[in-house]
Amino acid sequence: MRNKATLIYNDLLQKIEQEVYPLGSYLPSENQLCELYGISRETGRKALASLAENGYIQKIRGKGSLVIEHRQYEFPVSGIVSYQELAHQLGIQTRNEVVGFNPNAQLPAHRFTIVEPTVTVAPVTAIKRVRVINGEPAIIDKDYLLKSVVPTIPKTAAETSLYAYLEGQLGLQIAYATKEITMEPANEEDREYLQLDKGAYMAVVRSMTSLADARPFQYTESRHRADKFRFRDFARRQKRG
Amino acid sequence: MRNKATLIYNDLLQKIEQEVYPLGSYLPSENQLCELYGISRETGRKALASLAENGYIQKIRGKGSLVIEHRQYEFPVSGIVSYQELAHQLGIQTRNEVVGFNPNAQLPAHRFTIVEPTVTVAPVTAIKRVRVINGEPAIIDKDYLLKSVVPTIPKTAAETSLYAYLEGQLGLQIAYATKEITMEPANEEDREYLQLDKGAYMAVVRSMTSLADARPFQYTESRHRADKFRFRDFARRQKRG
DNA sequence: CAGTGGTCTAGACCACGAA
DNA sequence: TCGTGGTCTAGACCACTGG
Structure with a gap:
């Protein structure tokens, strides 16, 4: 942890979850936080602002x-938190089957450019994976990672945790993602891997993930x-202009 | 607009949307913002932090x-932005049919309490409304508003904009909401109002909205x-502990 | 009235990127 | 080296809540 505000955020969050500060109670006041942690008021306020932003407190x-x-994560949540992190947090029985691995694929380049694409394919x-939850196949994840950012990916990383490899091994700083949720009829592949009937529906989450330097590098289609x-x-509701 | 940071946020946002600062360009530096707006650096940083939080910039x-x-809102988005605000932002042809209005209904009280419920019903x-988009009925919204917070609601408010009434007329400060999206088979009511076949599926958004003093006051089921x-x-990805 | 959070400031030191 | 953002401080004044 880098900074004081994050330290205090984590400490307060832990105490909320352990019910040192239970639901319906008040955290120490901002002035008290200054004394408790030996910080200035604005620093404490940053920690509180993050807790408010994430739905843990209301100031x-x-x-x-x-x-x-606060919303507890319920499975499956898709987005900027890795599957393995979520499964671990929730203590869920999960298995991960890599059913496709192609280190030399291509994808239309427009997906990865924030301005005008200069080339047509990238x-x-x-990587194609089936997530098995409590013995039942429930999700198909299809990931496409730019080789210009991540040249090689060991298959073992796909089998365990991709994010642990990208952040831990390669030191990449994953920063943000946009995602879109739609509902679509199951296709043949869905029905095969997830053993579904014809006429079944899928929740499809498509997301683009970017690094701290704003380079988009991962496109994911997650079919639930x-x-x-x-x-x-x-x-939170935006303050009206 | 109350504070300088919000003023600057709105000004920068407008300039981003008008492409004074186009996609892929850089905003003025923090020190330049200080001079441009006559503010201190931390104040400018708060505006930038909000822009980053909402996905407009990457620092x-x-x-x-x-x-x-940045994600442009695509219709329909459900949550803490009012339907009428969204429709107006997007310039979408929309109509609003109030198909149910019961000023004396009851709902299990546990939905509205953040700790232990003391009574069983509230x-x-x-209010039941059908949203008609481009001539096609697409959404059923069922709203339940606590009478202890909002004693009376004129039917005209339901026909135009509920939030305009709550915030503009009553001066309520709507602060935050939790929502949950699931996929469910269409029920008989869905099929009737939206003219759907048997076997159709719905995206169901259930949300609880609260005021600035943390009182939950509105439960909504939105069926799409x-x-x-x-x-x-x-x-954005959380900083790792 | 005292205590709470809301806003804003001026300045300091640090880490990173580009030239 | 210089300009960028990242962090932190100490203090000020304001607005709201509650006794």
Whole structure:
């Protein structure tokens, strides 16, 4: 952990989860946090702002920082948190079958450019995985990773955790992702891998992930059995202009 | 607009959308923002932090604030932005049919309590609306609003914009919402109002909305035709502990 | 009235990128 | 080396809540 605000964020979060600060109670006031942690007020406020942003507290003027019901991750959530991290957090029985691995695939380049594409196709590593939850195949993940960013990927990384390899081994800084959720009829591949009937529906999550230097490097299509899909979100209302 | 950071946020956002700062370009540096707007650096940083949080820019150390592809809202998005606000932003032909209005309904109280419920049911106003997009009925919205917070709702408010009434007329401060997206088979009501075949699927968004003082006051079930549903999101990766 | 959070400032030191 | 963003500080003034 790099900075004081993050340290305090993590400490407060842990204490919320351990119910040192239970639901409906107030965190120590900002001035108290200054003394408790030996920090300035603005630093403490950054930690509180993150907790509020993520739905753990609601700050109420004149009163304090109230602990509110935070969304617990429910499986499967798709996005910027790696599958293995989620499974570990939730203590879920999960298995990971690599059913396709092509280190020399191509993808239309426009997906990976933030302005105008200069070439038409981009070399990628293509990985296809089936996620088995509690013995039942529930998700097909198709990942395409730019070879210009990640030249080689060992198959073992695909079998364990791709993000652990990218961040831990290669030191890449994964920063943000855009994702889109739609509902689509199951295709033949879906029905085969997930053992579904004709007429079944899928929740499809398509996402593009970028590094800290804003280079998009990973395109993912994640296809979920409709009856196993649940997505939870927390949102704050923008201040009106 | 209350504070300088929000003013600057809005100004920069407008200039991004008008391509004064186009995709792939850099915003003025933090020191330049200080001079441009006559503010301190931390104030400008708060504006930039909001832009980054919402996916408009990526801050790169040693370089600057890069304008990146931001998710444009695509219809229908459900959550903390009102339907009418979205429709207006997108310039979409939309109509709103109130097909149910019960000012004396009841809902299990546990939905509205953040700790232990003390009573079993809560008086609510129940509103059922069908959203017609480009002449086609696409969404059924069922809203339940706590009467202890909003005692009376004129039917005209349901016909135009509920949020305009709550915020503009009553001065309520809507602060945050949790939502959950699932996929479910269409029920009889869905098929009737949206003219669907048997076997059709729905995207169902259930959300609980709360005020600035953390009182939950509105429960909504929003049922979307599967083929019209699209949800877009932007997420940043948490700094690892 | 005292305590809470909300905003803003001016300045300091650091880490990173480009030339 | 210089300009960029990243972090942190100490202090100020304001607005709201509650006794």
